[in-house]
Amino acid sequence: MPLIDTHAHLFDERFGNELPTVLERASAAGVERVICIGIDRESSLQTVEIAKKYPLVVAAVGIQPNHAAEAKPGDWDEIVRLAESEPRVVAIGETGLDRYWDRSPFDLQEDYFARHMELSRRLNKPFVIHCREAEADVVKALRMQQKQGQLRAVMHSFTGDIATAQECLEMGLYISFAGMVTYPKAQDLREVAKIVPLDRLLVETDCPYLAPQPVRGKRNEPASVVHTAAQLAEVKGVSIAELEEHTTRNAKALFGV
Numbered sequence: 001m002p003l004i005d006t007h008a009h010l011f012d013e014r015f016g017n018e019l020p021t022v023l024e025r026a027s028a029a030g031v032e033r034v035i036c037i038g039i040d041r042e043s044s045l046q047t048v049e050i051a052k053k054y055p056l057v058v059a060a061v062g063i064q065p066n067h068a069a070e071a072k073p074g075d076w077d078e079i080v081r082l083a084e085s086e087p088r089v090v091a092i093g094e095t096g097l098d099r100y101w102d103r104s105p106f107d108l109q110e111d112y113f114a115r116h117m118e119l120s121r122r123l124n125k126p127f128v129i130h131c132r133e134a135e136a137d138v139v140k141a142l143r144m145q146q147k148q149g150q151l152r153a154v155m156h157s158f159t160g161d162i163a164t165a166q167e168c169l170e171m172g173l174y175i176s177f178a179g180m181v182t183y184p185k186a187q188d189l190r191e192v193a194k195i196v197p198l199d200r201l202l203v204e205t206d207c208p209y210l211a212p213q214p215v216r217g218k219r220n221e222p223a224s225v226v227h228t229a230a231q232l233a234e235v236k237g238v239s240i241a242e243l244e245e246h247t248t249r250n251a252k253a254l255f256g257v
């Protein structure tokens with residue numbers, strides 16, 4: 001069964017000029033699609049270029065909360081332009097809220113989060129949520145947005161608790177797990193994964209970060225999503241094939257790929 005890596009930062013300098021071999025390894029590992037996610041204007045432009053060059057890749061464009069403070073006038077307009085005009089752009093983000101790094105004033109993060117959600121709604125493309133130590137704030141913002149209609153989004157690299165996961169599921173969101181769920185000490189996170197229904201579960205690498213256990217400490221890449229999928233299959237008590245079938249179907253439904 002094929003897999004979809006729903007969150008990768010292929011523009012990262014750590015991939016250098018190795019992208020062709022990185023993507024070959026992904027295909028060989030059974031990855032049929034990689035969603036490359038921008039974090040600011042420059043990387044969103046790069047993400048679109050990568051998606052145009054490699055058929056395996058599609059793009060999401062946005063300004064990640066930690067990069068909101070450094071965004072210059074016109075950067076947001078460029079994100080909007082890419083989202084409106086580039087057919088390879090399938091989603092908006094990543095966006096969200098982050099109290100851990102504290103790199104952007106929180107009210108500015110909230111402003112950008114709302115803009116991304118409104119753009120998502122206007123263009124009928126899903127949005128990708130980054131949430132770090134800001135679960136209550138994210139849920140509150142989502143509840144506000146939900147008043148406009150059904151949300152179409154994913155909580156990426158989920159690290160919240162069961163209560164947060166339940167609130168997100170109740171709002172119709174998908175929940176995606178990255179390599180962290182494979183770490184020996186991440187028993188709490190595996191308990192969260194256990195309650196996420198198979199029809200709401202996604203897998204991702206968040207590469208080049210968060211390499212799963214067997215390749216931990218190395219530069220992560222889309223091919224390694226297989227390790228996270230195998231761990232989730234174990235947690236959910238299903239075969240790897242079944243896990244892949246569900247997560248791939250979910251990714252296709254959410255991103256329309």
Ligand SMILES: [Zn+2]
Nearest residue numbers: 007037094206
């Ligand atoms: Zn990311």
